[in-house]
Amino acid sequence: MNKYKKATSFLLCIILLLVMLIGCSQQSTSSSDNQASSKQSTSNNDSQKADSKDEQVTIQFWHNYDAGAGQIDVLNQLIAQFESQNPSIKVNPVYLEWSALRSNVVAGATTGMLPDVLRGDIAFVPQFQSLNVLTEMGALPDYNTIASSILEAPNSSAKMGDKFYGIAANTNTKILFYNKKLFEEAGLSVPKTQDEMWNDAKALSKGKVIGFVEAGTGAWNIAQYIWSNGGDLLAPDYSTATGYINSDIAVATIQKLADLYKAKALTGPSLDPGALGDTDGWTAGVYAMEIDGPWRATMAKDANIDIGAAQMPAGTAGSIGVLGGEDFMMFKTSDKAHQEAAWKFIKFMVGKEAQVAMAKVGQIPVNKEALTDSATIEAMPLMPIFSEALKTARPRPVTPKWSDIDNIITTKVAEAITGQKPVKVALDEAAVEIDKLLAQK
Amino acid sequence: MDNNLKNNWRIGVLLLPGLVILGVFTFYPIIKMIVMSFFDWKIGYKQTSSFVGLRNYIDVFSDPIAKTALVNTLYYAVITVPGQIVLGLFVAVLINGIKKFSVTFRLFYYLPVITSWVVVALLFRYIFSNQGLLNYMLTDILKCTDEPIGWLSHRWTALTATTILGIWKGIGWNMVVFLAALQAVPIEYYDAASMDGCGAVKQFFYITLPNIKGSILFALVMLFIGAFNTYTPIMVITGGNPAHQTEVVLTWMYYQTFSAVGKMGYASALSVIVAIIVAIISVVLFKFIKPDNEI
Numbered sequence: 001m002n003k004y005k006k007a008t009s010f011l012l013c014i015i016l017l018l019v020m021l022i023g024c025s026q027q028s029t030s031s032s033d034n035q036a037s038s039k040q041s042t043s044n045n046d047s048q049k050a051d052s053k054d055e056q057v058t059i060q061f062w063h064n065y066d067a068g069a070g071q072i073d074v075l076n077q078l079i080a081q082f083e084s085q086n087p088s089i090k091v092n093p094v095y096l097e098w099s100a101l102r103s104n105v106v107a108g109a110t111t112g113m114l115p116d117v118l119r120g121d122i123a124f125v126p127q128f129q130s131l132n133v134l135t136e137m138g139a140l141p142d143y144n145t146i147a148s149s150i151l152e153a154p155n156s157s158a159k160m161g162d163k164f165y166g167i168a169a170n171t172n173t174k175i176l177f178y179n180k181k182l183f184e185e186a187g188l189s190v191p192k193t194q195d196e197m198w199n200d201a202k203a204l205s206k207g208k209v210i211g212f213v214e215a216g217t218g219a220w221n222i223a224q225y226i227w228s229n230g231g232d233l234l235a236p237d238y239s240t241a242t243g244y245i246n247s248d249i250a251v252a253t254i255q256k257l258a259d260l261y262k263a264k265a266l267t268g269p270s271l272d273p274g275a276l277g278d279t280d281g282w283t284a285g286v287y288a289m290e291i292d293g294p295w296r297a298t299m300a301k302d303a304n305i306d307i308g309a310a311q312m313p314a315g316t317a318g319s320i321g322v323l324g325g326e327d328f329m330m331f332k333t334s335d336k337a338h339q340e341a342a343w344k345f346i347k348f349m350v351g352k353e354a355q356v357a358m359a360k361v362g363q364i365p366v367n368k369e370a371l372t373d374s375a376t377i378e379a380m381p382l383m384p385i386f387s388e389a390l391k392t393a394r395p396r397p398v399t400p401k402w403s404d405i406d407n408i409i410t411t412k413v414a415e416a417i418t419g420q421k422p423v424k425v426a427l428d429e430a431a432v433e434i435d436k437l438l439a440q441k
Numbered sequence: 442m443d444n445n446l447k448n449n450w451r452i453g454v455l456l457l458p459g460l461v462i463l464g465v466f467t468f469y470p471i472i473k474m475i476v477m478s479f480f481d482w483k484i485g486y487k488q489t490s491s492f493v494g495l496r497n498y499i500d501v502f503s504d505p506i507a508k509t510a511l512v513n514t515l516y517y518a519v520i521t522v523p524g525q526i527v528l529g530l531f532v533a534v535l536i537n538g539i540k541k542f543s544v545t546f547r548l549f550y551y552l553p554v555i556t557s558w559v560v561v562a563l564l565f566r567y568i569f570s571n572q573g574l575l576n577y578m579l580t581d582i583l584k585c586t587d588e589p590i591g592w593l594s595h596r597w598t599a600l601t602a603t604t605i606l607g608i609w610k611g612i613g614w615n616m617v618v619f620l621a622a623l624q625a626v627p628i629e630y631y632d633a634a635s636m637d638g639c640g641a642v643k644q645f646f647y648i649t650l651p652n653i654k655g656s657i658l659f660a661l662v663m664l665f666i667g668a669f670n671t672y673t674p675i676m677v678i679t680g681g682n683p684a685h686q687t688e689v690v691l692t693w694m695y696y697q698t699f700s701a702v703g704k705m706g707y708a709s710a711l712s713v714i715v716a717i718i719v720a721i722i723s724v725v726l727f728k729f730i731k732p733d734n735e736i
Binding site: 114133411414418 | 445449452453456460461464468469472484485486487488506566569570571572573591592593594599678679680684685686687699700703
């Protein structure tokens, strides 16, 4: 009996101790997390701090440049060039796949294990800013000078409110890609309007062929159709979604997609987990059309598919695509020496030479001089089509809650297209949920 | 007196490392998670979390997708757990009865257990996809249907595909557990029964089953806990799609924390609720199946 009492009381002591520890850490969540994270970042930069004593700074650069397109090779060449021009700076590039880039920053936000520079999707900016990890790059001394040498629209993707939290690295938008062989066999001409495109999709869907593939259902995928028909996702001042995401135009546009899905003329891996992914589908000759970015052309070339490209077919209000691209971002966890080195590296990467080098491997430059450079034009045969599309491409809202709003749109549009709910019902629910979100704080 | 103290001290020291590890890696996370579930827990850099009381729990209960996830998880559990136990027991009884090659059979049945979840889930995804092996057999070989069937396109068929994966992967583990239990049943019982004219089937139900009750209870509890912890098969086969219809509690928790802007408090509340459900199921199972206390 005595032994059991002792063991139980010992156990209780341990549990009490733990609860007290948690309780104490609870009161000073911010300060202890501060200490933990700053300790972490100091130890992270410890080896680098020692370097800075010798005036050697190593910056961590996280990116998702595509190895398949030869972008990693170009990146390594550019880094070598930069390091030879700046002997006191070493750049350590780390490749992370698109979603891993985001989740690693999310995980690193609490621990403070973050890079010095990151080149990531412009859609990450709102989410990263809400995690309170981004440096306000607009406050850097020569930011405005550099910003004036790059295109304004892509750079606006880094602007939240009136502060800049990044700088544009490259831009892109989407155009129509189609399987030339399937079109020839069906005797169809390249569609110029949305209606023509949907009719072609139905006509091409026979046997194992599916006329159109849409890889997702978020704003990146469906905003273009709604915008091209004169509708919108949110009010221009981002104050509400009612009357926009569930307007008649939006409902009619999504209804078209739902009808196509039912007729098996449109599909995608997020709508139907049993469907082929878009790259696999193109290679297998299953998908006939897709509205996608410049990487689709690179993939087609690698897979020996005869792919055609054309302007995204216009809706009733024109051909308005979604602006995509990547931004360079810097982080609060870096100390002064690393931030300076990081900014130097970013300035190099948005300079004309680096932008032209990247243009040769499929990255549309944002540097104004690089865009008109003859080497760029030569390296990107589809440049004229993309330039035209970029003139009218619209950025997605850059508001703090955008990631949450996009998740709601993705879910509700998927429910509408797969037929789980009537389109109007699903979009009305989306409007209600988005408004609730916008009303918080 | 002195001896007693010394003994207790020794016991304490020997227990300490295990208790510390248990404390740090099991108790601390559980308690911290319960605490987190009452906060709007921020995962950002240097961000303070505000106390919100029961709001996270209210959010979970009023969220239709959380309900969907819970129902899906229960479906997965109710199908895979009995499925694995019945098939595992069946295989164990068969292997117990053969003299030759039992090791070979045990090896082959256990192989699926040690394969990587991601690899086999991908394989099953390819088997059940629209252009996959199953549809190929149905449309081209057996000519049962003209059009490929979208197994993974709808909620219940996709979930059933994952349950098939779950059962297939777990049979070996159950077989091992039950083989050990079967070998502990005294042969005299069977001899006595056959002398009294009892057939093989009756022997199974009246002798084998009652004597392995303890193992069955163990397997049931472990498998239910495991079923509530499924993440990989669902994530790889459907990703929770279409439109979150095939989410299970773990995939939904992950989505809430990492895809949305870090609703860690919500995920913690959902964890606590799931933990309570699993605890209730375990208690009910223990009450229902009273294992004999005799060895």
